[in-house]
Amino acid sequence: MINQFGTQRYTRRMERHFWGLNAAEWAAVTSIVNVLLVAILVLVNIRYMRSAAEQAEAARGQARAASEQASLASETINRTAAQLKEQFMLKLTEIISDFRQLNYRLDFLINKVRTKWGQGVEHLDSMLPPTWPSMVYMVRTQMTSHGDHIDRIERGLTNAVILLNDQMLRQPNAREHEMFLAAANDLEEASKSVKAILTLLQNSLNAALPNSNRA
Secondary structure (H helix, E strand, O other): OOOOHHHHHHHHHHHOOOOEEOOHHHHHHHHHHHHHHHHHHHHHHHHHHHHHHHHHHHHHHHHHHHHHHHHHHHHHHHHHHHHHHHHHHHHHHHHHHHHHHHHHHHHHHHHHHHOOOOOOOOOOOOOOOOOOHHHHHHHHHHHHHOOOHHHHHHHHHHHHHHHHHHHOOHHHHOHHHHHHHHHHHHHHHHHHHHHHHHHHHHHHHHOOOOOHHHO
16 A cells, blocks of 8 residues: 555655656746747747838839839820820911912902903812811811801802803803902902901911910
């Protein structure tokens, strides 16, 4: 039998030598383990902080790239807008030149028809210039409230051409002075609208040009 004293001695030996280590040694082991755990946590935190820093730097890089792309897109838009404006102004200048040529021709014909009974005027297929569709488009899109000038020009020139061709086919002594006067009136009405459009187009061009380049 194991008496009370034997049991106590056995228990004390177990306490002193569990797995070959006494209590003090186990306390040291526990301390070492705690230190290792702390070290592991520190390493984990360092790794996390590095990862967070890398992600933050990547995010900043993406933000910089997005900013650069936005800046590039803005420059492209501005450059395209400038090119479109330049093209529009070039086209507007061409249309103004076309209306000026038409105006000069009308002034010449009005004098011929009104004072010389059309002498020197040959058969007219049309008095509208070849670029007339572009001229009409510019006026109707840029000056929508003045489209009636186009109608007056077309109507006046068409009537004048019909009257003049009819008279020029006749012998000089069979021509009617009143018809030449009517044709001259039609030409003058068309000329008024041509001059009005010229003024409007020139004002539009001047408004788009820098001050130093205005006519």
